[in-house]
Amino acid sequence: MRKIALLFLLGIFLFLFSFQALAKEPYRIGALFSVTGPTSFIGDPEKKTLEMLVDEINKAGGINGHPLKLYLYDTQGDETLTVKKFVRLVVQDKVLAVIGPSRTGTSLAVAPLAERYRVPLISCAAGIKIVEPVKPYVFKTAQSDRLAVKKIYAYCVRQGIKKVAILTVSNGFGQSGRQELKRLAPQYGIEIVADELFGPKDVDMKPQLIKIRKTEAQAIICWGTNPGPAIVAKNMRELGMKQKLFMSHGVASKRFIELAGEAAEGIILPAGKLIVANELPDSDPQKALLLSYIERYKARYGKAPSSFGGHAYDAFLLLKEALIKAGADKAKIREALENIKGLKGIHGVFNMTPQDHNGLSEKEAFVLVEIRGGDFHLLKE
Amino acid sequence: MRWEYLKILVLALVVWGVSFWVRNDYIFNVLTMTGLQALVVLGLSLLMGYAGQVSLGHAAFYGLGAYTTGILSAKYGLSPIWGILLAQGLTLTVAFLIGLPSLKLRGHYLAVATLGFGVIVEVIFKESVNLTGGPSGLVGIAPLSLGTYTLTSFKGYYLLVWSVLLFFLLLALHLVHSPIGRILLALHDSEPALRSLGYNIHRLKLGIFLFSASLAALAGSLYAHFVTFISPYSFTFLHSVAFVTMVVIGGIASLWGALGGAVFLSILPEVLSHFEDYEVVIFGMILILVMIFTPEGLISGLERRLWRFAKS
Amino acid sequence: MENFLEFLFAGLVNGAIYALIALGFMIIYNATGVINFAQGEFVMLGAMLTASLTGKFHFPLLLMLPIVLVFVALIGALTERLTIYPAREASPLILIIITIGVSILLKGLAMFVWGKDPLPVKAFIPGGPYHFLGATLPPQGVLILLVTVLAFLTTEAFFRFTLWGKAMRACAYNRLGARVIGINISNLTCISFALSAALSGLAGIIISPLTFATYDMGTMLGLKGFSAAVFGGLGSAAGAFCGGLILGVLETLSAGYLSSAYKDAVAFLLLLMVLFVRPEGLLSLKTAEKL
Numbered sequence: 001m002r003k004i005a006l007l008f009l010l011g012i013f014l015f016l017f018s019f020q021a022l023a024k025e026p027y028r029i030g031a032l033f034s035v036t037g038p039t040s041f042i043g044d045p046e047k048k049t050l051e052m053l054v055d056e057i058n059k060a061g062g063i064n065g066h067p068l069k070l071y072l073y074d075t076q077g078d079e080t081l082t083v084k085k086f087v088r089l090v091v092q093d094k095v096l097a098v099i100g101p102s103r104t105g106t107s108l109a110v111a112p113l114a115e116r117y118r119v120p121l122i123s124c125a126a127g128i129k130i131v132e133p134v135k136p137y138v139f140k141t142a143q144s145d146r147l148a149v150k151k152i153y154a155y156c157v158r159q160g161i162k163k164v165a166i167l168t169v170s171n172g173f174g175q176s177g178r179q180e181l182k183r184l185a186p187q188y189g190i191e192i193v194a195d196e197l198f199g200p201k202d203v204d205m206k207p208q209l210i211k212i213r214k215t216e217a218q219a220i221i222c223w224g225t226n227p228g229p230a231i232v233a234k235n236m237r238e239l240g241m242k243q244k245l246f247m248s249h250g251v252a253s254k255r256f257i258e259l260a261g262e263a264a265e266g267i268i269l270p271a272g273k274l275i276v277a278n279e280l281p282d283s284d285p286q287k288a289l290l291l292s293y294i295e296r297y298k299a300r301y302g303k304a305p306s307s308f309g310g311h312a313y314d315a316f317l318l319l320k321e322a323l324i325k326a327g328a329d330k331a332k333i334r335e336a337l338e339n340i341k342g343l344k345g346i347h348g349v350f351n352m353t354p355q356d357h358n359g360l361s362e363k364e365a366f367v368l369v370e371i372r373g374g375d376f377h378l379l380k381e
Numbered sequence: 382m383r384w385e386y387l388k389i390l391v392l393a394l395v396v397w398g399v400s401f402w403v404r405n406d407y408i409f410n411v412l413t414m415t416g417l418q419a420l421v422v423l424g425l426s427l428l429m430g431y432a433g434q435v436s437l438g439h440a441a442f443y444g445l446g447a448y449t450t451g452i453l454s455a456k457y458g459l460s461p462i463w464g465i466l467l468a469q470g471l472t473l474t475v476a477f478l479i480g481l482p483s484l485k486l487r488g489h490y491l492a493v494a495t496l497g498f499g500v501i502v503e504v505i506f507k508e509s510v511n512l513t514g515g516p517s518g519l520v521g522i523a524p525l526s527l528g529t530y531t532l533t534s535f536k537g538y539y540l541l542v543w544s545v546l547l548f549f550l551l552l553a554l555h556l557v558h559s560p561i562g563r564i565l566l567a568l569h570d571s572e573p574a575l576r577s578l579g580y581n582i583h584r585l586k587l588g589i590f591l592f593s594a595s596l597a598a599l600a601g602s603l604y605a606h607f608v609t610f611i612s613p614y615s616f617t618f619l620h621s622v623a624f625v626t627m628v629v630i631g632g633i634a635s636l637w638g639a640l641g642g643a644v645f646l647s648i649l650p651e652v653l654s655h656f657e658d659y660e661v662v663i664f665g666m667i668l669i670l671v672m673i674f675t676p677e678g679l680i681s682g683l684e685r686r687l688w689r690f691a692k693s
Numbered sequence: 694m695e696n697f698l699e700f701l702f703a704g705l706v707n708g709a710i711y712a713l714i715a716l717g718f719m720i721i722y723n724a725t726g727v728i729n730f731a732q733g734e735f736v737m738l739g740a741m742l743t744a745s746l747t748g749k750f751h752f753p754l755l756l757m758l759p760i761v762l763v764f765v766a767l768i769g770a771l772t773e774r775l776t777i778y779p780a781r782e783a784s785p786l787i788l789i790i791i792t793i794g795v796s797i798l799l800k801g802l803a804m805f806v807w808g809k810d811p812l813p814v815k816a817f818i819p820g821g822p823y824h825f826l827g828a829t830l831p832p833q834g835v836l837i838l839l840v841t842v843l844a845f846l847t848t849e850a851f852f853r854f855t856l857w858g859k860a861m862r863a864c865a866y867n868r869l870g871a872r873v874i875g876i877n878i879s880n881l882t883c884i885s886f887a888l889s890a891a892l893s894g895l896a897g898i899i900i901s902p903l904t905f906a907t908y909d910m911g912t913m914l915g916l917k918g919f920s921a922a923v924f925g926g927l928g929s930a931a932g933a934f935c936g937g938l939i940l941g942v943l944e945t946l947s948a949g950y951l952s953s954a955y956k957d958a959v960a961f962l963l964l965l966m967v968l969f970v971r972p973e974g975l976l977s978l979k980t981a982e983k984l
Contacts, residue, residue: 036661038909040809073654079518079615081650083608084411087535091407105518105612112609127517170507170954172517172612179510197508197954201913203710203904206703207948207956210696227811227905234903238822238831239699258813259905435786482969490972493923497961497968500916504958618916622730622793629790658805665798669776672791676783 027066027328029054029319030073030095032085032110033124033312034102037076038200041226043102045309046124047072050099052300053316063323075101079109086110090117096323097333099315100124102308104172111138120334122318124311127176131357137334139357141314143272143347143365145173148249149180151270151366152221153188155379161244165194165217167208167232169224173250177223193217198228205232209239219244226251230259237263244268249366253306257374268379270366272307272347279378285344286364293346310346317345318352382558388637389551396543400536409535411651413607416542419643420549420600422627423636424593427553429625430634431565432589434484438495439624441502442594444616445472446601448506448513451611455521456512462527465602469595476594477587484586491590499618506613518612525606538607545603549596553636565589566634630671632678641680698828700949701942706834708941709841713896714918715925715933716848717889722927723865724885727788731772731796733915734803735890738765739897740906741803744812754817761898762891768799769890773883781879796911803908814901837899844895845934848888852930857884865928893918924964926973940964 031050034043054070062068071093073085082101089095090113097120101107104127111130114121114137123130126142156164166181168174174197185192193215196208209232212220220243222232229251236245245267247256252271257264273280277290293313297305319333321340326332340359343350348364368379403409421443428434449471450464459467475498483494507516514520525532525541532538556562564580605611623646631642649667653660675682714732721729742761746752752760776791818836822829852858860881864871872878896914897906904910917940925936940960947959 036658036804036809040804044809074658074660077614079608079610079612080414080604084407084414084651085654087410088407091405105516105614108518108520109608109610109612129517129520170516172515175510175515175517199913199957201910203900203914204703204707204945207700207945208953210699210703211949211953214696227907230811231904238833239829240822255810259811261813261815429786486972490968493920493968494965496916497920497965500961501958501965504955508954508958619912626790626793629786633786659801661801662798662805665794665796665801668794668797669791672783672787672794673776673780676780676787 026069027063027323028069028071028093028095030071030086030089030093030098031312032073032075032082032089032098032100032102032106034077034106035074037074037078039077039103041306042124042308043074043077043100045306046100046102046312048301049297049305049309049312050316052296053313056296057320063320064327066328071095075103075106077103077106079106082106082109083113086113090119095119096328096330097122097319099312099319104130104176107138107140111135114138118334119330120319120322120337122315122337124308124315127172134355134357139318139337139352141318141345141347141350141358142311143249143360144358145176145248146180146184147360147362147365148270149177149184150362151368152246152268153184153190155268155368156190156219157188159244161218162189163191163193163216163218165196165212165215165220165243166192167194167196167198167205167212167220167222169200169228170197171200171225173225173248174223177248177250181221181223198224198232200224200228202228203231204235206235206239209235209241212243213239213241217243219246221246221248223248224250226253226256227259230256230264233260233263233267249307252369252376254304254375255306257371257376264371264374267371268368269371271369271376272310272365273367274305274307274310274346275376276367276369276378285349286346289344290346307347314345314347314350317343318350382554385554385558389547389554393547396540396547400540406535409539411648413535413539413542414604415644415647416539416546417600417604417607418624418627418647419640420542420546420603421597421624422631422639422643423546423549423553424596425624426628426631426633426636426639427556428589428593429628430636430639431557431562432586434586434590435489435492435625436495436590436593437492437618437621437625438479438497438499438502439593439597440616440618440620441495441499442472442476442597443601443604443620443624444502444506444611444613445475446598447605447611447616448519448601449598450602451519451522451605452512454523454606455519458523461523461525461602461606465599468598468602472594472598473591476591480587480590480594484590485583495621496618499621503613503617506616513613516613518610520610522605522609522611524609525603538603542603542607545599550636550640557636561585626668630668630679632681635678635681638678638680642678645679696828696949698826699830700945702828702830702834704942704945705938706837706941707945708921708938709837710896710900710914710937711917711921711940712934712937713841713844713892714914715922715937716845716930717893717896718919718922719925719927719930719933720848720861720885720889720892722922724861725777725788725882726785726868727777727792728919729886729889730789730792730915731799732889732893732918733911733913734796734799735765735769735893735911736897736900736914736918737803737906737908737911738768738799739894740814740901740904740910741807741812741897741908742894743898743901744814744906745807747814748812758898762894765894765897766887766891770883770887772890773886777882777886778879781882796915800908800911807906807908809908811905811907813905816902817899833902837903840895840899844892845930848892849930851888857881861885920961920964924967 033046035047054068058067075082099122104125107123107125107130121138123140128144130140168178194212198205222229247269249271252275280287322333322336325336338352340352348360350359352359369376370379446468449468453459453464479494483490506513627642627646628639632638671679717732746757818832822831860876921937921940922933925932944960948956
């Protein structure tokens with residue numbers, strides 16, 4: 001029996017081993033994504049996007065004639081591991097710049113190291129703490145949550161909604177959303193009448209919703225990533241609650257609609273333009289790029305990209321621009337990154353300055369979309 | 382014991398030699414993290430091997446050590462030395478409160494109590510946002526410093542952590558080879574026999590538990606000042622389980638085994654990392670196979686096999 | 694008061710899931726003395742298979758149910774044969790670490806097969822909520838409660854009236870004694886794994902329309918189920934069942950009346966207190982020995 005067990009497990013081992021493939025090229029760039037672990041839904045599309053872009057560039061002859069060599073490591077969303085891998089990228093693999101990590105926590109964990117080794121870091125996470133205060137070598141591509149909150153509150157004001165309940169997930173994403181929701185509410189004359197939380201792996205949010213039902217909340221703003229918010233939407237139906245439901249950009253993917261089904265109808269959320277690319281006016285500067293990204297990603301992976309992949313896309317565009325200008329010099333790459341102007345990306349037009357290492361403007365970063373007929377539709381403002 | 386001194390001396394020479402031979406920060410980083418984990422596992426090994434108790438909450442003690450000194454440093458600018466000492470005080474108090482009632486009972490009540498404690502601590506780390514920085518973590522922890530000297534180099538941390546580890550390994554080996562150690566080993570076999578000889582087993586077990594919690598907290602404090610950033614995700618239930626796994630894979634009731642287990646399971650992911658998505662699957666498989674084929678622990682098992690090979 | 698009824702109901706539904714998982718823990722623990730850390734992964738497998746069969750292949754509910762149960766039970770039995778059986782001479786602690794390895798392996802394979810995104814599962818019963826004494830009760834919740842009670846009664850009947858069930862109880866009281874009177878411990882262990890996996894798989898099936906199916910959903914559920922089992926004393930089916938329900942209700946009530954942020958902490962704090970006051974668990978026959 002022991003022998004059979006051994007043979008069986010060895011079989012799996014060999015099967016997996018045969019999947020390995022290797023290639024070797026010069027301009028070295030590093031990437032750290034949470035490809036597995038609890039935040040793999042962020043890291044996985046990022047990894048796929050970046051690998052696609054690097055392949056494309058190399059097929060087209062590289063940057064300045066240099067092909068790219070990508071060193072990509074999985075962080076599992078774990079800080080200790082991320083720190084190890086970052087040092088490995090810098091010291092062992094000698095990369096010129098690092099794209100990622102995927103989470104705010106992991107990004108904050110390696111930010112001091114980026115400064116120490118003077119390696120440009122282009123984080124794909126949203127947390128504002130990453131670039132505020134500004135650190136010379138640290139950049140980020142994801143829109144700050146503050147911009148998403150502003151979109152929702154502005155809409156609430158237009159609709160005469162004055163009292164809201166917030167229901168946020170207890171992880172980094174939810175925490176950041178909750179902070180901004182609470183901070184910005186007074187500016188819009190909005191009162192938060194209930195402030196509830198749920199765990200990322202919770203299976204039932206009815207207790208929180210029953211509590212909210214007792215308040216005078218006209219709308220509920222839920223801040224989280226799949227599957228929690230879909231459970232909230234379903235729970236609301238189950239409890240027969242009729243309040244307006246807002247979600248965050250954390251669920252701006254088709255997957256959310258599949259999960260929540262009927263219950264998703266009528267939900268309004270801020271989102272990157274990616275999910276409503278074909279509804280954008282032709283005058284929109286990003287439209288062509290968005291459609292092309294969707295098409296290329298679908299051709300390669302058989303499904304539409306999520307907005308998280310877009311953050312990696314933008315990071316790559318920024319790095320490519322900087323590499324073209326600066327060549328293989330980390331300090332010059334940093335300088336070039338800081339001075340990028342008018343770069344059209346997936347999540348907006350980037351205008352970096354020494355004071356702003358995110359470079360996205362409020363207007364372009366998010367649009368409001370509504371879920372109707374099982375799809376996202378641009379909400380006219 | 383003389384044999385043990387020799388082994389310690391050899392290990393110390395290797396640690397010291399590595400610092401000259403290696404010029405690569407990545408290696409120092411990996412070794413520092415490994416050393417920190419080994420420190421936790423050393424204490425846990427004493428607890429599991431000699432007090433016969435399992436803790437499923439050692440990541441929480443590790444976290445308590447990290448957060449106490451981390452918060453004192455980042456929010457109140459307290460010097461790391463005081464932070465580490467206060468972290469020790471807090472951890473020992475908490476460990477005492479958990480250990481006192483649960484160690485009075487026979488069976489694995491400590492495992493369950495520490496499991497519950499771990500979950501509670503994890504929630505507190507996540508939800509007391511004003512104090513701990515919440516799920517997105519605590520930034521701005523100062524590196525270790527003493528007076529005007531600040532320790533920043535990876536090599537420095539490597540030497541510090543491994544010196545601390547060697548010191549406590551020596552201490553633990555002394556304990557194990559002392560009369561108390563033999564009593565503890567007997568504890569494993571027959572508690573009533575010991576009780577009839579008039580030993581206060583409860584107090585002994587509690588002592589070992591406190592010692593192991595204190596080592597975990599020390600490792601956590603050093604971790605916080607080394608990485609200068611901490612978040613609740615480094616101190617979860619799964620990390621507690623990983624510590625227990627390291628002890629068992631090295632061989633319960635073998636301090637050197639514990640060290641080996643910690644090194645093995647810390648280095649393995651580095652080696653497996655280019656398998657990407659399959660890494661987890663392979664990791665799980667190796668864990669199962671090691672346990673099936675060397676149930677006495679990887680290190681002890683290899684040692685035994687080597688002896689047998691040498692004899693034949 | 695109407696809210697209390699709703700909290701209570703939501704808590705019972707939550708707890709029913711924990712109860713099923715706790716039953717699974719209890720069965721394996723009694724047969725082998727092992728805490729099976731892969732228990733949560735059986736829940737995940739049940740949910741994943743449900744998602745695949747109903748979503749992709751449109752199996753009807755009554756056909757899907759037995760297929761998934763049998764499949765998960767087979768995985769359970771296979772797990773025992775491939776990993777526990779070869780190491781059967783080792784101490785329980787070694788076997789526990791093996792189950793941790795199995796958990797990591799199953800999770801990794803599931804990620805490989807089903808991907809990292811949650812998979813949708815349609816509600817089993819269509820239609821809106823029922824109204825009862827002014828409280829709204831979702832139909833899926835009612836279904837979960839009914840199925841759980843049914844599963845519990847079946848398990849209890851299995852233990853009381855079948856030969857294998859009686860053998861398992863004998864084994865739980867005295868392993869050596871059971872062997873002496875001719876019970877085949879090896880087969881018994883295998884059956885206990887299959888049964889335990891099937892119960893957890895059932896939990897996965899009925900919970901999937903509420904929570905969807907994700908490859909890493911098992912860990913947290915396993916942890917809660919384990920706590921529930923300990924709460925109930927790890928000794929009897931009734932203990933595990935009640936432990937699960939109580940843990941679910943405690944959690945929901947603390948989210949409803951105290952703080953949703955600290956609900957897990959409150960639930961576990963109460964659990965610890967009960968443990969210290971009544972260490973043998975709520976409903977266990979065994980008494981804890983003081984040193």
